Amino acid sequence: MNFCLTVFDLPIAAIWQGLPLDSLVSTQGIMVLLLVAYAGAMWMFLTSAxxxxxxxxxxxxxxxxxxxxxxxxxxxxxxxxxxxxxxxxxxxxxxxxxxxxxxxxxxxxxxxxxxxxxxxxxxxxxxxxxxxxxxxxxxxxxxxxxxxxxxxxxxxxxxxxxxxxxxxxxxxxxxxxxxxxxxxxxxxxxxx
Known part of the structure; x- marks a missing residue:
């Protein structure tokens, strides 16, 4: 039996545990999170238009x-x-x-x-x-x-x-x- 786990198989908490907290709260981390949120909002706006x-x-x-x-x-x-x-x-x-x-x-x-x-x-x-x-x-x-x-x-x-x-x-x-x-x-x- 061969098991292969992907990122999609892991719970969200396990993914977040692997990231150091200081990288998320850094200026670069916040900018990346804001860009991802903005991209998501634009995608929703354009696909619903x-x-x-x-x-x-x-x-x-x-x-x-x-x-x-x-x-x-x-x-x-x-x-x-x-x-x-x-x-x-x-x-x-x-x-x-x-x-x-x-x-x-x-x-x-x-x-x-x-x-x-x-x-x-x-x-x-x-x-x-x-x-x-x-x-x-x-x-x-x-x-x-x-x-x-x-x-x-x-x-x-x-x-x-x-x-x-x-x-x-x-x-x-x-x-x-x-x-x-x-x-x-x-x-x-x-x-x-």
Whole structure:
């Protein structure tokens, strides 16, 4: 019979007994303990934060009617990390479909709260809808996104709610939907 003990098999007290007390209370020991505690807190914060997909639209009012009315998405609270300017600043100075454009300056209102619409897509996934996309072909509404997963989730919502749609292209994903007013909305993935 061969026994091999690992650190995980020993009780915590046995591990602490092997460490001299003066090394734990030293400046270096306290700094290491603080760094470990900080790393643990950051890990908990980042793993609990929802994944946020961002979609740029040409008209926020029409987008709100579409996402709330037709897709039935519920409003979501702004994730805490967005209050601390974690927002990816993609597209804040240009329209990805038309080059340099006239998008309003960053995604914050005067109160420091990120602007736009926030929706819950699934349990730990949110949709952040911001203005900034130019109007598309034949002056149609356009919703653009750099993340294919986001558009696939939106397409699934469209199909689940029976919204009329037409897939124009698989790669990069591009599909059209019609809203209640019969207006065509183009959902487009921006390919790298």
């Amino acid at each position: 929802p994944k946020v997909h961002t979609v740029m639209v040409s008209d926020l009012n029409i987008a709100q009617q579409f996402y709330e009315g037709m897709l039935g998405l519920s409003a979501a609270d702004i994730p805490l990390h967005y209050y601390y300017n974690y927002e990816q600043t993609m597209g804040t100075s240009m329209d990805p479909m038309m080059g340099m454009g006239s998008m309003p300056h960053p995604l914050e209102s005067g109160a420091g709260i990120p602007e736009g619409l926030w929706y819950q897509l699934k349990k730990n996934t949110q949709l952040h809808v911001i203005s900034g996309a130019s109007r598309g072909h034949q002056n149609r509404q356009r919703h653009v996104c750099f993340d294919r997963d986001c558009l696939e989730l939106l397409l699934m919502q469209v199909q689940t709610h029976g919204v009329r749609h037409k897939i124009r292209r698989e790669r990069p994903l591009n599909f059209l939907v019609k809203d209640y007013d019969g207006e065509v909305i183009e959902m487009a993935e921006v390919a790298d």
